[in-house]
Amino acid sequence: MRRRIDVSLAVLVPLILGGVAVLAVLSADSLAARFSRFSTLEPAVAMALAAGVSVGCVSAAFVFAALRPIRRLLRTTAPALPLAAGPAKTAGLDDFGRLGVVADQMAEVLGALDARALFPNMVGESRAMRAVFAQVLKVAASDASVLLLGESGTGKDLAARSIHDKSPRSAGAFVAVNCAAIPQGLLESELFGHEKGAFTGAVTRRVGRFEQAAGGTLFLDEIGDMPLEIQAKILRVLETRQFERVGGITTLRADVRVIAATHRDLGEMIRRGAFREDLFHRLNVFPVHLPPLRERREDIALLAGRFLETLQPGATLSLAAMQRLLAHDWPGNVRELRNTLERAALLAGDAAVLEPRHLPGLAETGPGEAVQAGADDLDSRLAAYERSLIEAALARTGGVQARAATLLGIKERSLWHRVKKLGIAPGLFRPAGQQASNSDD
Numbered sequence: 001m002r003r004r005i006d007v008s009l010a011v012l013v014p015l016i017l018g019g020v021a022v023l024a025v026l027s028a029d030s031l032a033a034r035f036s037r038f039s040t041l042e043p044a045v046a047m048a049l050a051a052g053v054s055v056g057c058v059s060a061a062f063v064f065a066a067l068r069p070i071r072r073l074l075r076t077t078a079p080a081l082p083l084a085a086g087p088a089k090t091a092g093l094d095d096f097g098r099l100g101v102v103a104d105q106m107a108e109v110l111g112a113l114d115a116r117a118l119f120p121n122m123v124g125e126s127r128a129m130r131a132v133f134a135q136v137l138k139v140a141a142s143d144a145s146v147l148l149l150g151e152s153g154t155g156k157d158l159a160a161r162s163i164h165d166k167s168p169r170s171a172g173a174f175v176a177v178n179c180a181a182i183p184q185g186l187l188e189s190e191l192f193g194h195e196k197g198a199f200t201g202a203v204t205r206r207v208g209r210f211e212q213a214a215g216g217t218l219f220l221d222e223i224g225d226m227p228l229e230i231q232a233k234i235l236r237v238l239e240t241r242q243f244e245r246v247g248g249i250t251t252l253r254a255d256v257r258v259i260a261a262t263h264r265d266l267g268e269m270i271r272r273g274a275f276r277e278d279l280f281h282r283l284n285v286f287p288v289h290l291p292p293l294r295e296r297r298e299d300i301a302l303l304a305g306r307f308l309e310t311l312q313p314g315a316t317l318s319l320a321a322m323q324r325l326l327a328h329d330w331p332g333n334v335r336e337l338r339n340t341l342e343r344a345a346l347l348a349g350d351a352a353v354l355e356p357r358h359l360p361g362l363a364e365t366g367p368g369e370a371v372q373a374g375a376d377d378l379d380s381r382l383a384a385y386e387r388s389l390i391e392a393a394l395a396r397t398g399g400v401q402a403r404a405a406t407l408l409g410i411k412e413r414s415l416w417h418r419v420k421k422l423g424i425a426p427g428l429f430r431p432a433g434q435q436a437s438n439s440d441d
């Protein structure tokens with residue numbers, strides 16, 4: 001069957017295109033004859049004019065023919081891609097414009113699917129996290145320095161490892177140095193190594209982190225805590241790719257890709273002279289911002305489900321407990337969420353369902369508090385609250401819509417409509433190994 005379609009298309013397409021070309025030439029020729037008979041135009045000019053008119057007519061016919069499948073595509077994709085049908089997104093657009101919106105959304109959906117496969121350890125389906133995944137993939141392919149910015153616990157370390165894993169240097173070592181954890185007097189020798197006798201206590205030669213990371217990636221975490229003298233040395237390595245061990249005279253080559261990270265405001269540090277501006281520009285070739293969890297609340301239920309899977313396989317969160325997670329502001333970001341669930345799992349013992357009493361650090365909340373972030377009018381507050389309840393139910397039932405509907409006290413069909421309207425993907429709430437299956441929806 002497939003073969004027959006291929007053959008007929010292979011014959012039909014050239015036939016149609018050939019026919020259109022012959023028609024265009026014939027009509028251009030006869031039009032040119034008419035033009036030159038009734039006008040004073042040169043035959044060559046008349047021919048050019050006629051050719052223009054013919055090409056215009058053929059293009060118009062082609063556009064008209066192309067619009068039909070586009071309209072059909074728009075009709076069929078609208079319910080599946082709620083934003084594409086949203087009046088705000090498509091108002092004032094013609095069919096081609098609307099096709100652009102649908103194409104963008106399809107790319108987003110495909111991007112999300114890719115991200116899940118490409119970054120199994122980095123959980124996130126929010127728009128902000130998808131942008132991070134796209135940046136990580138883009139920068140991983142190059143050898144450029146990367147600066148990871150974001151509050152503590154947002155996943156900078158995880159992002160650095162992902163960049164290394166996806167880079168051509170992935171076969172080499174990933175060496176991480178926490179600049180804040182090493183006493184300032186020892187940092188230089190830690191990074192560049194030292195020769196025997198370089199200072200009191202240097203009884204043997206020591207290879208530094210730059211050498212250990214040769215062929216791979218050096219991750220300088222908390223670079224905002226690095227003293228100015230060492231900043232100058234790092235700048236030299238980035239510019240010349242050369243360095244010496246402390247007390248050494250041999251110049252060594254640094255074959256490393258540097259990824260730096262900080263939760264500090266480097267701009268403010270530069271203003272008060274605590275961070276070198278030239279080093280900042282050198283590192284800032286490719287900045288990646290890891291968003292705080294409170295700005296991507298749609299990832300909370302997903303992250304919680306994923307952590308619980310490993311901490312207490314089979315356990316779920318009650319609706320009320322999930323509500324508390326969704327309402328909290330998470331100043332410690334994903335790390336705080338993980339720690340909270342670890343504590344909850346310990347407190348819950350053998351209980352299969354984690355309740356609010358297992359989350360003692362989180363304040364009791366009402367719907368108003370649960371929807372504070374970014375919600376200003378009643379409709380968006382209600383939509384946010386509806387979304388949080390549905391996500392909580394789906395997280396509890398592992399993405400099974402029929403059971404989530406029962407939990408919420410509504411019909412499955414009603415839940416289906418709401419899920420589509422809010423653009424929720426129930427599949428994301430399935431346990432990791434089952435996300436490709438659609439069987440229970």
Ligand SMILES: Nc1ncnc2c1ncn2[C@@H]1O[C@H](COP(=O)(O)OP(=O)(O)OP(=O)(O)O)[C@@H](O)[C@H]1O
Pocket residue numbers: 121122123124150151152153154155156157158159221262263334335338
């Ligand atoms: N997107 C994510 N998916 C899954 N786990 C995450 C994600 N982001 C962070 N984590 C987890 O949260 C914890 C903190 O992450 P990480 O150490 O990467 O944060 P960080 O930004 O480097 O923090 P700091 O600035 O304090 O060093 C880790 O346990 C990490 O595995």
